[in-house]
Amino acid sequence: MAYIEPAPIKDTENPLESMMQRFNTAFELLGFDEEMYDILKVPAKQVVVGLPVTMDNGKIKIFEGYRVIHSNILGPAKGGLRFDPGVNLNEVKALAAWMTWKCAVVDIPYGGAKGGVTCNPREMSAGELERLMRTYTQTMLGVFGPDRDIPAPDMGTGPREMAWLMDEYSKANGMTVHSVVTGKPLVLGGSEGRVEATGRGVMVCALVGMEKLRVNPYHATCAVQGFGNVGSHAARLLHERGVKVVAISDVTGAYYNKKGIDIKAAMEYTEKNNRSLAGFKGGEKIDPADLLTLEVDVLVPAAMEDVIVETNAPKIRAKMIVEGANGPTSAKADKILNEKGILAVPDILANAGGVSVSYFEWVQNRLGYKWTAERIKRRSDRIMKEAFERVYATSLEYKVPMRIAAYIVALKKVADTYQFRGGY
Numbered sequence: 001m002a003y004i005e006p007a008p009i010k011d012t013e014n015p016l017e018s019m020m021q022r023f024n025t026a027f028e029l030l031g032f033d034e035e036m037y038d039i040l041k042v043p044a045k046q047v048v049v050g051l052p053v054t055m056d057n058g059k060i061k062i063f064e065g066y067r068v069i070h071s072n073i074l075g076p077a078k079g080g081l082r083f084d085p086g087v088n089l090n091e092v093k094a095l096a097a098w099m100t101w102k103c104a105v106v107d108i109p110y111g112g113a114k115g116g117v118t119c120n121p122r123e124m125s126a127g128e129l130e131r132l133m134r135t136y137t138q139t140m141l142g143v144f145g146p147d148r149d150i151p152a153p154d155m156g157t158g159p160r161e162m163a164w165l166m167d168e169y170s171k172a173n174g175m176t177v178h179s180v181v182t183g184k185p186l187v188l189g190g191s192e193g194r195v196e197a198t199g200r201g202v203m204v205c206a207l208v209g210m211e212k213l214r215v216n217p218y219h220a221t222c223a224v225q226g227f228g229n230v231g232s233h234a235a236r237l238l239h240e241r242g243v244k245v246v247a248i249s250d251v252t253g254a255y256y257n258k259k260g261i262d263i264k265a266a267m268e269y270t271e272k273n274n275r276s277l278a279g280f281k282g283g284e285k286i287d288p289a290d291l292l293t294l295e296v297d298v299l300v301p302a303a304m305e306d307v308i309v310e311t312n313a314p315k316i317r318a319k320m321i322v323e324g325a326n327g328p329t330s331a332k333a334d335k336i337l338n339e340k341g342i343l344a345v346p347d348i349l350a351n352a353g354g355v356s357v358s359y360f361e362w363v364q365n366r367l368g369y370k371w372t373a374e375r376i377k378r379r380s381d382r383i384m385k386e387a388f389e390r391v392y393a394t395s396l397e398y399k400v401p402m403r404i405a406a407y408i409v410a411l412k413k414v415a416d417t418y419q420f421r422g423g424y
């Protein structure tokens with residue numbers, strides 16, 4: 001189905017600037033020296049490649065692909081692969097740095113990376129996407145590796161794409177290498193729970209946040225922007241815990257139902273409708289911009305960067321924002337939300353459930369063993385709750401919002417590790 005994509009609301013900032021503003025604030029509070037500033041700021045590696053792909057019409061099209069390793073000081077670099085028309089080097093640099101801070105916040109032994117290809121997967125056939133993913137993997141053979149850099153899904157990619165990547169990497173190495181990528185299908189060494197993991201972490205953060213705000217989940221309402229991997233599972237899991245999800249949206253539009261959207265029905269609908277909510281009848285269609293300003297207890301932006309910005313932040317009425325997406329709130333909007341007393345659970349904490357279960361997948365692959373779904377859920381919930389409390393306590397100690405507290409936790413950990421490793 002053809003549709004016009006709503007243009008994202010754009011701030012004057014870009015994700016990299018937004019990330020750096022928070023980084024600078026936390027860095028100053030920690031009083032580190034200037035050398036440490038450059039060490040933590042500058043990405044370790046940036047790779048930009050041209051990817052020739054034979055399209056279904058027989059013509060060759062060149063796509064631009066990226067992989068940025070921000071840091072590998074805590075361990076092998078880790079981070080997703082994004083297929084989206086908006087992918088560019090600056091965005092990938094910001095996303096890679098966020099991965100470093102995220103892994104540090106949840107205390108898993110990884111550095112940060114991110115990759116992407118500027119393309120529109122919604123307009124490409126499965127064959128074109130497979131050729132693109134295999135070509136991308138070929139160009140990254142010297143970058144990826146189970147002990148070097150381990151990709152995973154992000155916007156526009158999922159288990160299918162990870163399977164192609166694993167297969168291409170394995171062929172090039174003459175052996176099956178499961179642990180080079182996470183987020184694979186279960187039959188290919190994927191982990192129980194990875195598909196829902198990011199949404200599950202969002203749900204855990206939302207529940208702990210509600211506890212802090214003394215909001216009863218059974219009386220709470222929620223709006224979710226983005227109904228892909230993260231948003232749909234976050235909505236489902238919150239709904240299962242008694243929260244009324246009154247609005248959902250995707251790139252095709254937004255849907256509101258005062259009595260609560262039937263999330264299971266919405267998921268079944270998108271499953272059959274090429275992953276799209278277009279034509280969904282479970283709610284009245286509303287302006288997508290209005291979803292963000294609904295009077296709800298919890299707002300979950302789970303689509304893309306810079307959707308809560310200086311212009312709409314004053315109108316936000318949610319008590320709490322739990323950031324499923326990476327970078328949904330600009331630095332300028334942060335200030336406004338803080339002044340309004342809205343509790344913002346930042347991306348580098350709220351969406352870390354995905355990379356946490358990716359870590360479990362990698363551990364299982366290396367052990368050649370499989371854990372049960374129950375074990376995965378128990379361990380990832382514990383990671384998320386402990387990380388939330390760590391960041392919350394830091395925010396009280398430094399008298400800063402949770403976002404800055406999360407950066408403080410992360411910068412401290414990475415800087416401490418640098419000091420011990422030394423050698424520079």
Ligand SMILES: NC(=O)C1=CN([C@@H]2O[C@H](COP(=O)(O)OP(=O)(O)OC[C@H]3O[C@@H](n4cnc5c(N)ncnc54)[C@H](O)[C@@H]3O)[C@@H](O)[C@H]2O)C=CC1
Nearest residue numbers: 154155156198226227228229230250251303325326351354
């Ligand atoms: N997949 C994962 O495990 C993780 C994803 N994230 C972040 O979560 C966000 C979403 O990622 P996924 O769910 O994996 O992607 P996805 O590709 O599965 O879903 C993205 C959803 O957002 C919707 N969307 C796109 N533009 C929109 C707009 N302008 N308004 C409303 N909806 C819009 C799409 O239609 C789709 O429903 C991204 O920021 C990603 O970096 C963060 C951590 C892990």
Ligand SMILES: O=C(O)CCC(=O)C(=O)O
Nearest residue numbers: 079080152154354355358
């Ligand atoms: O699962 C992973 O390794 C990374 C997921 C990701 O890209 C993210 O957390 O933004």
